[in-house]
Structure formats: C-alpha cells, structure tokens
Amino acid sequence: MVFSDYFYYLRENGLSVSMEEWLLLMEALKKDLARSNLLEFYYLSRAVLVKKESDYDSYNQLFYQYFEGALTENSVDKKLPEKLMKYLEKPIEQLAYDKDEVDERTDLEYEKLEQMFLERMKEQNDMHNGGKKWLGTGGTSPYGNTGYSRRGIRIGGHEGNQNAYRVITESAYRDFREDATIGIRQFEVALRRLRQYSGKIGEETELDVDATIDATCQNGGSLKIKYRRPRKNAVKLLVLFDSGGSMSPYASLCSGLFQAVNAANHFQSLKIYYFHNCPYNRLYQTPECIFQKSEDTDRVLANLDKSYKALFVGDASMAAWELRYFSGGRDGKVTDTVSGLKWLHKIIVRCGGAVWLNPIAEEHWGSGRGAVTIERISSELPMYHLSVQGLTKAVRRLLGNQ
Numbered sequence: 001m002v003f004s005d006y007f008y009y010l011r012e013n014g015l016s017v018s019m020e021e022w023l024l025l026m027e028a029l030k031k032d033l034a035r036s037n038l039l040e041f042y043y044l045s046r047a048v049l050v051k052k053e054s055d056y057d058s059y060n061q062l063f064y065q066y067f068e069g070a071l072t073e074n075s076v077d078k079k080l081p082e083k084l085m086k087y088l089e090k091p092i093e094q095l096a097y098d099k100d101e102v103d104e105r106t107d108l109e110y111e112k113l114e115q116m117f118l119e120r121m122k123e124q125n126d127m128h129n130g131g132k133k134w135l136g137t138g139g140t141s142p143y144g145n146t147g148y149s150r151r152g153i154r155i156g157g158h159e160g161n162q163n164a165y166r167v168i169t170e171s172a173y174r175d176f177r178e179d180a181t182i183g184i185r186q187f188e189v190a191l192r193r194l195r196q197y198s199g200k201i202g203e204e205t206e207l208d209v210d211a212t213i214d215a216t217c218q219n220g221g222s223l224k225i226k227y228r229r230p231r232k233n234a235v236k237l238l239v240l241f242d243s244g245g246s247m248s249p250y251a252s253l254c255s256g257l258f259q260a261v262n263a264a265n266h267f268q269s270l271k272i273y274y275f276h277n278c279p280y281n282r283l284y285q286t287p288e289c290i291f292q293k294s295e296d297t298d299r300v301l302a303n304l305d306k307s308y309k310a311l312f313v314g315d316a317s318m319a320a321w322e323l324r325y326f327s328g329g330r331d332g333k334v335t336d337t338v339s340g341l342k343w344l345h346k347i348i349v350r351c352g353g354a355v356w357l358n359p360i361a362e363e364h365w366g367s368g369r370g371a372v373t374i375e376r377i378s379s380e381l382p383m384y385h386l387s388v389q390g391l392t393k394a395v396r397r398l399l400g401n402q
Contacts, residue, residue, distance in 0.1 A: 003029075006066055010049070013062055017049050024048055038067065054388070095130045095138050097148060102140045105132070106149035113142055113152065204229050235399070236269040236307045237261075238351060242314025243274045243287040246370070250315070250359045251287070269308070273300065277318040278340035278377075279347060297343060301350045309398040310347055310354035313386065316377045317360070317370020323377075341376070348381055355394040356383040 003026070010017050025048045028034070034041040042063055050059050108116075120135055128134035132141050142152035204227040211226035218224075239261055243251075258272065273283035273295070282294040323341045338346075348354045356377060358365070362385045365374045377383065382397050384390035 009066055010059075010062055013058075015049070015055060015058060015062060016051070021049050097140045099148075102132075102149060106140070106142045106152060108142070116142075235267050236309065237267050237271070238304065238308050238310045238347075239270070239272045240279060240283070240310065240312045240314075240347075241272070241274045241287070242277065242312075242316075243284070243289055244276050246315055246317045255287075271300075271304075271308075275314075277314075277322050279343045280340055281338065281343070297346075301346060304350050306350075306352035308351045310351040311394070311398070312354065312356040312381070314356070314358065315360050315370060316356065316358055316374045316383070317368070318373050320372050320376075323373055341380070344377070344380060353398045353400070354381045355397055356381055357386040357390060357394060358383055359386040361385060 007017060007022050025045055028044055028048065029041075034044050045063070046056070046059055050056060120133075124134050128139075128141075129136045130139040132139055134141060137147060139147045140149055141147060142149040206228050208226045208228040211228065212224065215224040215226050216222065241258070261270065261272065273285065274287050274289055275283060276289050279297060281297055282291070283297050283300050284290065285293040285295070323344075324339050358374070360370070360374075365371065365378075365383075374383070382394070384394045384397075
C-alpha cells in the first residue's frame, strides 16, 4: 500500500509517471533489485520513473519528503547541534595530508560511516578543524566539509563525496532544473532547441521530391510540384551582452554564455557585441568595453536587416537617467543627440525580433535598484529570466512560435 500511495503522491506533485512505468518498477521490486535497501530503491525508482534530467531535482525533493521518517530515524539526517553547525559554516583551508594514508583509512561502507557519525555526534561538543576523527573542516575526517577523505558524509560547504545523504537532501541535480540559472552546458542544450524552429523559417524554395510525387499521384498523374523550406540553418542572431558595473557578479556566467553561443553551429550568421548598462553610440567587441575595440552602432545596424534576431543579456539595472541621457555611453560625446532608450529602440526596429534575458530572478524585478529601468526596458521588448526555461520561451518568441 505504501508504494501505491507513493505513486499517487508523485503524480499529485507534478511528476509525470505512467502506469506502465509504475508496473515496471513493481516488477523490479519483485525481483529484489532494490535489495531491501532504501538507497538502492531511490536509484532504481529514479531510473525507471524519471524521464529527463531536468526532473531529477524534483524527484529528489519528493522522495525525501515522502520517506523523511525512514531517512531521519537512526540516520545522519538527525539535526546537528546548533553549535556545531555554526562552526561548520566557517571552514578553514584544506591542510596538507598523505593521500594514500587517508584513502586507506576512510575507504568505508556507508553503513559503517553512518554508525561512526552517530557515535561522533553523541561524543563531540566542540569543533575540531584540521583533524582526522571529529566533525570539522579542512582535515581528513570523513565528516564535515572542505576537507578530504576517500568516503565521507559532507555537512554544509560545497561539493564533496556523493553519498545517499547528499544525493537525497541536497538536490545534487539542481543544475538540471529548467528554471535554474544557465551554465555553459545548459545553455548549449537550450540552444540546440533552435534546430526544431529553424526549419520553420524562410520561404519554400527547395523542391520536395516526396511531396511532389504524392501530389502528382493525387492529381491523376498530372505533375504538381511541391516546395519546402531549405534544410539548413537559417537563424541570424545578434547577441548583446551587458558588461561591467552591476553585471560584475554575472561575469563568469556571461563568459560561459559567450563560449556556448560562439561554439554553436545553429546559426547562419552570428554577431556578438558588448555594451555597458544600455546600448549607446558604440558597441564593443570585448567585455572590457574599450574604444579601441569598438564599432559605431549605426555602422553595425547598417549591416543588419529583418532576418536578424536580437538577444540582449543583462540585468537592466541602472540609474533611470542612463536610459534618457544623450551621452550615457562610455565613449559618448556632448554632441550626441540619441539617448540610450532610443538606441535600444533603433536596434529593436532594425531587427526582425528582439528579447531580453535577465539574470535577476523574475520575482525581484519589481524591487531594488533596477526596478524602474527593468520595467521601462521590459515595456520595449519581451524580458525573460536567464534560465533554460526562459531561454526556450525567448527563442519561441524570436522565431514567432509563441
């Protein structure tokens, strides 16, 4: 009965599980493939029930929530003393160690690690950083964070050994979520979705032999020629990255996006430029935004037409005057007469479609320093969160598949 309840629990919470998949899991359990072990059942059920990587995080959370009692009773998931947790939040640097000695000492089965961990929790009252036995940081103990051990139980910190506690409670697959901020790999995956849309662009100029034969037969043998859109990359893309200032925290992200876009082969033409806060009279070829490596914006626009789609990447957060000011650019002149907002509008009008990807979570667009400018820019063109899901929506909007 517990497993039937689990089936409905997953479906009620948004995970698409078919009856065929569920019966397959039941058959696997009858053959004892989970070996009466909850961790083994976790891996088995995930392999059978989860269809795509972007659902891993959701499944991890649902699994933990449903089996929370079984996981916490006599488990490492019992609440740690608050004092120890505070210590673990302030790790020290990794100290020197003998890797061979540590590997031999800490190459333990999970059950043994858990038993020893529970014993340590009962005995330990203070922090012991840099050691090899107690909960701590920077040492070679199997328990804590920022240290090294062949096998271990990580508490807090970042990365570490992949054990059941971490896999289930720490959302090890969070980076696969479709609403997660994009990294290089995720951006490449999202860009590949352009393939399914690029075939819908352009005029039908290529002879469709199969369709022509079928149409001719249907027409009593009288020739009836059918055409199709050419099977080639037809997407022309202009990518404009905001660089510097409030975008500094997203510098590595933008670097990753640049690498992913530049490596993609889904475009007939790709042009990449940088700007600071808002496009002005010059667009830059590098993130440093220096005059020596820049181009006149009017000249860039003169080489574009309606076949290009514009993709802006930035937080859209700046002082309101920077949108209205005529010399807001880094290389502006007092003789400039075009404001940042007008430059933005000129690019939008010149291209056959434009969208804006914002790394700030959408729920924060209406508050904070950039609220006014985010609202103003989003009134000029559609704005989406910089995530796999947001990029997919942006691509559909750009290519007219809303």
